Amino acid sequence: MIELKDLHKSFDGIEVLKGISTSFEPGRTNLIIGASGGGKSVLMKCMVGLLQPTSGQILYDGRDFHKLDNKQIRDVRREIGMLFQGNALFDSYTVEENIEFPLKMFTDMTPAERHDRVNFCLEQVHLEGINLKYPAEISGGMKKRVGIGRAIALDIKYLFCDEPNSGLDPVTSRVIDELLQEITEEFQMTTVINTHDMKTVFDIGDHIIFIYEGNKWWEGKKSEVRLADNTELKAFINASYFE
Amino acid sequence: MLEMKNIGVGSLAIVAIIAVFQGAVTTLQIAYQLVSPLVANPVIGSIVSDSSMLELAPTITCLVLAGKVGSHIASEIGTMKVSEQIDALEIMGINSRAFVASPKIIAGVVMFPCLIIISIFLSNVGGIFAGYASGILTPDEFIQGARESFLPFNLAFSLIKAFVYAFIITSVSSYHGYKTEGGALEVGSSSTKAVVYSAVLILFSDYLLTQLLL
Numbered sequence: 336m337i338e339l340k341d342l343h344k345s346f347d348g349i350e351v352l353k354g355i356s357t358s359f360e361p362g363r364t365n366l367i368i369g370a371s372g373g374g375k376s377v378l379m380k381c382m383v384g385l386l387q388p389t390s391g392q393i394l395y396d397g398r399d400f401h402k403l404d405n406k407q408i409r410d411v412r413r414e415i416g417m418l419f420q421g422n423a424l425f426d427s428y429t430v431e432e433n434i435e436f437p438l439k440m441f442t443d444m445t446p447a448e449r450h451d452r453v454n455f456c457l458e459q460v461h462l463e464g465i466n467l468k469y470p471a472e473i474s475g476g477m478k479k480r481v482g483i484g485r486a487i488a489l490d491i492k493y494l495f496c497d498e499p500n501s502g503l504d505p506v507t508s509r510v511i512d513e514l515l516q517e518i519t520e521e522f523q524m525t526t527v528i529n530t531h532d533m534k535t536v537f538d539i540g541d542h543i544i545f546i547y548e549g550n551k552w553w554e555g556k557k558s559e560v561r562l563a564d565n566t567e568l569k570a571f572i573n574a575s576y577f578e
Numbered sequence: 579m580l581e582m583k584n585i586g587v588g589s590l591a592i593v594a595i596i597a598v599f600q601g602a603v604t605t606l607q608i609a610y611q612l613v614s615p616l617v618a619n620p621v622i623g624s625i626v627s628d629s630s631m632l633e634l635a636p637t638i639t640c641l642v643l644a645g646k647v648g649s650h651i652a653s654e655i656g657t658m659k660v661s662e663q664i665d666a667l668e669i670m671g672i673n674s675r676a677f678v679a680s681p682k683i684i685a686g687v688v689m690f691p692c693l694i695i696i697s698i699f700l701s702n703v704g705g706i707f708a709g710y711a712s713g714i715l716t717p718d719e720f721i722q723g724a725r726e727s728f729l730p731f732n733l734a735f736s737l738i739k740a741f742v743y744a745f746i747i748t749s750v751s752s753y754h755g756y757k758t759e760g761g762a763l764e765v766g767s768s769s770t771k772a773v774v775y776s777a778v779l780i781l782f783s784d785y786l787l788t789q790l791l792l
Binding site: 383384385408409410412413415417419420421422423424425426436437440441 | 657658661662663665666668669670671672
């Protein structure tokens with residue numbers, strides 16, 4: 336479980352996150368939604384340690400991430416997987432080498448064991464047989480799935496996805512959403528997804544928080560979104576439909 | 579090993595071309611400036627050989643390599659930065675600075691001195707060829723001059739320069755690549771900065787090393 340307690344983040348005196356508190360439970364797809372520039376990405380970067388919050392706490396199963404020493408931070412980071420908006424696959428590596436990378440860095444697996452693990456991960460993301468392709472040789476949707484494969488290569492407990500559907504067609508988006516939900520339930524991971532895709536919200540949003548101007552404006556389940564009595568959230572949902 | 583191949587073997591052709599023409603042109607210019615019956619022909623060989631070793635091979639070659647290797651390193655790391663590959667390494671708990679920059683710096687300081695040795699050799703070959711082709715001096719005279727003036731310290735000085743320049747080029751370029759924020763335009767800008775700063779620092783350190791060691 337990940338808990339956020341009164342999280343603040345400022346850049347040059349401008350407060351981008353204004354005291355966010357919530358918790359993300361394992362085995363559920365937790366969505367962070369909100370308009371661009373609202374603070375979603377900053378929140379996620381603080382959670383994964385790419386940014387240092389100005390104040391507040393981020394607890395990974397009770398461990399205060401920003402108060403741990405370097406070794407403890409490394410240990411927590413090895414339990415984190417992340418799917419980036421632009422995939423962040425290593426261009427000079429093949430699909431197999433990309434997924435194998437964290438295994439090589441952090442495990443004592445033999446090459447044969449690593450190969451088996453890579454094939455297992457590719458199977459999980461329904462991409463068997465593309466081991467030797469380079470990222471430039473596969474489609475955007477496949478890259479996203481390889482990114483998920485790399486994220487789950489180690490036995491992670493927390494999966495973060497930054498706009499996993501951006502740049503994808505509706506059918507592929509659906510495939511990615513289903514895959515994320517499937518993996519979350521199967522491995523009982525704490526999955527946190529940044530998105531402004533309302534289809535994702537209604538399909539897989541077990542727990543949703545709506546960020547507006549750096550504040551947690553609304554929190555609930557997908558079944559409650561439509562019924563929410565919140566002007567900004569309603570405006571956000573309606574704008575998404577008109578898109 | 580891959581970085582050594584990229585930096586070392588990948589730069590061999592340009593280093594060879596520069597060295598041969600550098601040696602040839604220097605020979606012709608020195609012959610032009612030393613028109614006197616009192617100056618023996620082997621002197622030309624000794625001047626060309628020494629200037630190749632002390633200045634031309636390390637400095638001119640490294641200035642060119644600052645363009646080739648430096649821009650390559652800065653754009654490679656810059657692209658990794660803007661495409662979130664560096665962030666991916668950080669999230670995995672890997673020290674991205676050390677992981678990305680160290681192999682390039684190590685490859686540079688190992689391969690540049692090798693390239694400079696090749697450059698010195700080819701520069702002399704170019705000098706011998708130009709002297710012979712123009713009828714200014716024979717290969718034997720050139721080699722005699724080069725051998726008479728050879729000091730092992732000059733070679734060591736040349737290698738010290740190569741080592742220092744290699745460190746400057748690879749570290750400055752890695753730094754600028756790593757500092758890239760934005761998109762393709764900023765990658766290009768980082769690449770340009772890497773080359774300019776490397777070249778200026780090479781010239782400063784050239785003066786400093788010459789002042790200190792000669």
